[in-house]
Amino acid sequence: MSHHLIRKTVLAGAVAAAGLVAAPALAPAHAQVPLDPATPNFLMWSPELQSRGYRAIEDVFQVNTIERGEAVRPLVMADRQIDPTFTHDGQDWTVASYMEAFNVSGVLVLKDGQILLERYGMGRQPADRWTSFSVAKSVTSTLVGAAIQDGKIAGLNAPVTDYIPELAGSAYDGVTVRQLLMMSSGVTWNEDYTDPKSDVANAGVAPGEPGMNAMVSYMRRLPRANPPGAVFNYNTGETDLVGLLVSNATGQSLAAYASEKIWKPYGMERDAIWMVDPTGQERGGCCISMTLRDYGRVGQFVLEGGMAGDRAVLPAGWVEAATTRQIDNGAAGYGYFWWMNPSGAYQASGIFGQSITTYRDDGLVIVINSAWPRATGADLSAARSAFLDAVHAAAKE
Structure with missing residues (x-):
């Protein structure tokens, strides 16, 4: 595993949602416009900065490398290509107009592992990586499955404190691995990105205890709000805990383990990079950068049940459980760091418009990378849903 640091920054808060503070200028190789010192927050980058920075996170933040292997799994063009059109919000749309807007x-778009549609925008080229934001959570949960298959984690009902002993005596006593993956630990957590006093804003900047991971130090002081497993509460801090749990259980960094279990055996085309905290621990909840086709390969790997060639990387039944409703989240449901889509798909989702949407029964994987003007928004999500519906319909014709 290689370790790469071009320019050090301070990470504040859980990276998937908020609080990346003071990003310095990108390296000259990517220079189109300079980063504006008056716009220090990662979530406040202009479209120009998003376009450049999302492709070059390693030039701004500390990262570890997920190394690819020697062989690349080919993605061939299907005999039939699609170019769907659709109507949304009183307007007719094409793929091109949706991408521009x-x-x-x-x-x-992959159908049975073959490419039905591949399109780039914002000056991005096929070899360019793009940051995942919270799509990384779904990769992290997949690595939990791999660690269970390897016998490194005893199982979903194993206590979290077996792997992060610093949490013993805290509100995490009695919480299982499964309950973390369901966002249902019952521990108090405020994920309000607009509240400067929220946990998501403060977790990354609060002083930690000497010799302890700063996130663990913060979260072991939180009180309990609900019984474990009872209530869904979206918690990016706990996805970082899951990442640390996997590292502790396997004795490897998340990047090295992802390389061993997915990138090398499945045949990713390019090294990926994973953002780390100031201690060098990968953020389980955020920010893997990979190529568009490698996003597709991640989706295809999961769709195929976690098989790499003839080897099962994940336990039997893992994918079905992880990608089906395990808990009520007030919407279509939530699995193990996977969202359920009202249309029947399961989805890895990240802010600013990142998603891997999979229609299991149709063998269909749809990847979208974006730089939305806002982290989230009902209007943005509705337009993406309309686009996904149009792609889904065109792929089934």
């Missing part, structure tokens, strides 16, 4: 840098 919503700052989409890449769309990839």
